Amino acid sequence: MASELLFVPFKKGSDVDIIKPLRNLINSTYNTGDQHEDYTDALNDLSRLRTNAIWKVFEKTSLEVIYNYYDQLASLEAKIPPQEVQIPFKWKDAFDKGSLFGGRMSLTISSLAYERMCILFNIGAMQSLIASQQTVETEESLKQAAKLFQQAAGVFAYLKANIMMAVHQETTPDLNPDTLDALAKLMLAQAQEVIAYKCIRDEMKESMVAKVCAHCEELYTDALRAMNKEQLKPLWDRDWLQVMASKQAAFRGLTQLYQSQVCHANKAVGEEIARLQLAEEQLRQATQRAPAGLLADQLARAARLLAAARKDNDFIYHERVPEPGALEPVARAAIAKPLEPPPRWGAARDLFAALVPLAVHQAxxxxxxxxxxxxxxxxxxxxxxxxxxxxxxxxLSLPACLEAADGALPDSIRARAAAVRDAGGLPELTRLMAELPELLQRNRDILDEAERMLREEAEADAALRTQFGPRWTRTESAKLTEAFRANADKYRQIIDNAVRADNIVQQKFAQHRDNIALLGGSEGDICAGVPDAADAxxxxxxxxxxxxxxxxxxxxxxxxxxxxxxxxxxxxxxxxxxxxxxxxxxxxxxxxxxxxxxxxxxxxxxxxxxxxxxxxxxxxxxxxxxxxxxxxxxxxxxxxGGASGRDEALGRLAAAADAFQELTANLNEGIKFYNDLTQLLVAFQNKVSDFCFARKTEKDELLKDLTQEASRGTVRPAPAPPQHHSDVEPPAVRKEAPPRPPPPAAGAPAGAQPGAPAGAPPGPSALPYPQQPQGMPVPYGAGAAYPYYAAPMPALYNPYATLPYPHHARMPAPQPYAAYQYPPPAPGAPYSQPPPAGYNPYPQQ
CATH class of the missing domain: 1.20.120.560 (alix/aip1 in complex with the ypdl late domain)
Structure with missing residues (x-):
């Protein structure tokens, strides 16, 4: 007891680049407007923490490393949109036996919640490992082991309750809720076991020790029942169930042993003897696995006490020994309890403290x-x-009509013309107008490229789903890209609204173009374009x-x-x-x-x-x-006596000057709008690119799993019975060997039809290997070939996409199976029928 404590194996993670996707996501989410903070150093530290947490799990300080990485994940998960994380986190099954009973050996999901759950699983595994390595000789080590086992039980219970909300699909066997429930019960039973050992070591009251051992026996019963489920049995090492059964018997025996001492104190000799008999039986069964140690000492003690009790009863008390089933059950003392995981395991600095929680950021x-x-x-x-x-x-031609009408330009018009010339006049407006179509087209190209990547990813997923049917178990693209498509539609609507605004600006420009050009000229040009004052x-x-x-x-x-x-x-x-x-x-x-x-x-x-x-x-x-x-x-x-033509001309010039200022402001705002929109669209395209890359990684992993399943072989339906096994007996056929086909002509190409001329091309069904005769079972692989997926083809250059979704080349469709074609008879020879289906030219002797 307490010398063979079990520990949970670790999940195996894989390296993945988390810096670039998280930097893109943080920049697009938080670095907007005037706020532009650089989190590269924090992301580099996070990447190093992940590497240490995955690969340095057997070092003494590894638990603190895993704690630190988990805390950073929990902090970051609450500050960024979880549905926009596009990092393909791949984790293998901790027990690595998925292939034996149909489960998945690995799972890749683009989710920080999934990554946090896998790290939390390894925290529980590390706690169980460290607890199982504690010595039982010191007070501190026993307390540490009991605490760690209770924490591990809380971890696995938390995972059981939350894993499906984080994954939303079939998990690897180690993350199955039934598996996690069994592990939580095992960890809690071992925590109670350590506490029971401490009670025995400290020589506490027999009644208290009996209650603690009784609850430990009950916990091992529950854990053993959970682990004996048919779908879970292949997971465990072959010794686990034997160890747990042995401990179940040991604590049942210890419960009766210490309760017998309570009966001895109460002078209940008959009950004492019955309990000692049970204790000796259960402890003897438990010591078959561990013949030496504490259990052996307790077995010897039980035998000694049983002999003494029988002697006293035979000579003094003469009490009837009750049957084992008539004994009162021993009360239980539940000392060990699962400890729920805290919000933060350690006190390390939060790398992303400057980021506010996502709810606050959205607000x-x-x-x-x-x-x-x-x-x-x-x-x-x-x-x-x-x-x-x-x-x-x-x-109303104000204020120009109030100024001198001696032929000179009014001062207000002269000042406005100078302002137009200083601002660049008509050439500057023309230049600004020319920038808008280029910026508009650039934004359309970025949005079109993002939509193309989403469309091709969805088409590839739909094709593979059609090909593999229910075996293609990953989430449909339409469900995952709903937010992307909604954002794309929103950006498309924004661009359409901007186009309408551009049209209004162009109409105003066309309306005042001539007068703006006049204001941009010299004073003499303006005077020439205004009617003479003598007519006013x-x-x-x-x-x-x-x-x-x-x-x-x-x-x-x-x-x-x-x-x-x-x-x-x-x-x-x-x-x-x-x-x-x-x-x-x-x-x-x-x-x-x-x-x-x-x-x-x-x-x-x-x-x-x-x-x-x-x-x-x-x-x-x-x-x-x-x-x-x-x-x-x-x-x-x-x-x-009324307004003159001069007043009207001056009014048009004043209106053109005002329109020039408005157009300049509108065009500058439009250029700024398009440039800002470009940044948003590039960030959006980066998110889409990261999503497509993550989906490609997930797709490759699933294809790999399906390929491995196919290579291991699947249960195929039995071949159709041959014709001679049918209910209706065919007419008797004389069993003669078929005529031997003539040898092929010299120089005939491989695959040519028999009897065809030497230079004839091969037949349409010709194959490089022999085909199966009709009626014989076709071995695996002789039918339709497994679809071949070539390496990703290089994509065309795209200045806005960082990770374009690759196209896949497909091999030509396999040729259908064709039966062996018998050669035609030689000229002049009698025609011989081919043998019937199922004919065996080599009968058994």
Missing amino acids: LQAAGARRADLVALEINKLRDATQLLNSILAS PRPASGAAGDAAVRSLRALMQDVEALKAERDSIEAELKDTTVDLREQFLAALHADGAVDEPALSAGALGAALAPLQRRGAATLARQAELLAAVQAQHAALMAAR
Whole structure:
């Protein structure tokens, strides 16, 4: 007892690049906007931790290494979208006997949760190994062994409850819930065993030792029952079940031995003798495996006590010895209990502490989008109002009609023309317009390439699913790519909306192109394009006209002040930021969830409300200004006798100057939009590429498993009985040997039909090997060949895809089976029928 403790073998992992996919995922998820942190060092450390956790499992410090890697995985899993992890984690079965009873020897899944479950399995295995190596001679080692076995029991119980939620498909045999349940019961029984040994070593009360041993016997009974399931028996080493049965008997005997001492103290000699008889029987059975040690000493003690009890009963007490079935069961003391895995095993530094939990990050993104929508709404209101104001002033030829009409250009037009020339004029607008189609096409190409990879991956999966049927057990591509396809549709819609916006910009450009070109020329060119002042009505000299001019000039100053205030409001709106990170973290810690709408609404309302009130005030003031401007302009036109062609031309120039500013801003925004969209699409394409690579790895592993199953051979249906075994006896046939076919003509090519001329090509069914005669069973491999998958063909160069999904070349379809063709008879010879099916030319003697 306690000298032959069992431990669980380790799962075997495989090397995989985790740095590039995780870096792409973190950059696309967190490094957006102004936040650009580099996590390369942290990812390198994580990769080193994984290597040590997988390959250095037999070192003394390996448990701390596995703890550290598990903690980093658990931290990272809560901070990145789990469905977007595209790393093909491959783990082999810990017992490595899957091929013997039809299970899978390895499993590859692109999931951090699957990786964490496999590492947690190895944590339980390492705890069981270290516990089984503890000496039983010291107090500390016994406490350490009991603690580790209880932790291992908690680990396997946790895996049993959570493995299917992490994998969502058939697992390897070691991760089967029934297997994990059996391992958890075994670890708990061994923990109770160590505690029982400590109780015996410390010479505790016989009643307490009996209760502890009774519960240990019950735990071994449960574990043995779980491990004796037919589907689990092939997993275990052949000694495991024998060891457990031996320990079950040992603790049943120890329970009766120590309970007999309780009966001795209570002067229940008959019950004492019955229990000692049972103890001697069970301990003798247990010592067959371990003839020396504690059990042998306990067996000798039981025999000695039994002899003494019988002697006392024969000479003194004369009590009846009850039957074993009539004995009262011994109470049980459950000391060992499974210890649930803690959130963090160690105290190592979190490599990804700067990353907020995924719930908080998503809430911050939603709050940022909500803020952007509110800011854009307010800015659009101000810009629409300003454009309306400019269009009305341009239609009224203000303020140009208020300036001198002596033939010179008004100062306002001259200033606007200078601004257009300084900004590059029509050539600059043309250059910006030319960039948009190139950027648009680049984004379309990236999106098309991502959709192509998804489409080809789905087609390859569907083809293999059709070929292998129910044996192709991996998840369908359509279920895994639902989010990818939804994002692709969203990006496609965004591009379509951008195209419509580009069309509006092009229409506005075409409308004002000539006047913008005129403003970009010299002052003489502009004067030549404006009608002469002599054709315009003479300015009013009366009191009404002068008063209208003064009023309009004052109103124009108010208009400029209004525009300046709106520019200030717009700048403040763009600079308004609300940091809700601490509030979201506190809410997540307190409630376990983040109510983003409620928290964001109050904070954003408090930050934007003052600016919203100022913007609304400018809108009300604009309505008053426009009413006053229109009234005074009508009075001026009445005094002058109406507008002239010069006023209209100046109005068109003013409108063109405003359109130039708007077009420049719109085009710059469009270029920035397309460049930002390119970064998003490249990140999206990288995710798709990582997904396709992970699926290819998973596909190769599954094909390898299916190929190995095929190479081991499968149970095939029995061949059809030959014709002579049918119920209806065929007519008797004279059994004569068939005529020997003539030898082939000299120089005849291999595979030529008998009797064909020497130069004739081979027949359509000719094969390089002999074919089976009709009626004989076809050996394995003679039929349709197993499909051949060639190495990946190199893909064409694609500047945006990093890992294009490879195409696969297929071998030509195998030729169908054809029966042996008998040669025609020689000229002049009688025609001989071929022998019937099932004929044996060599009868048994």
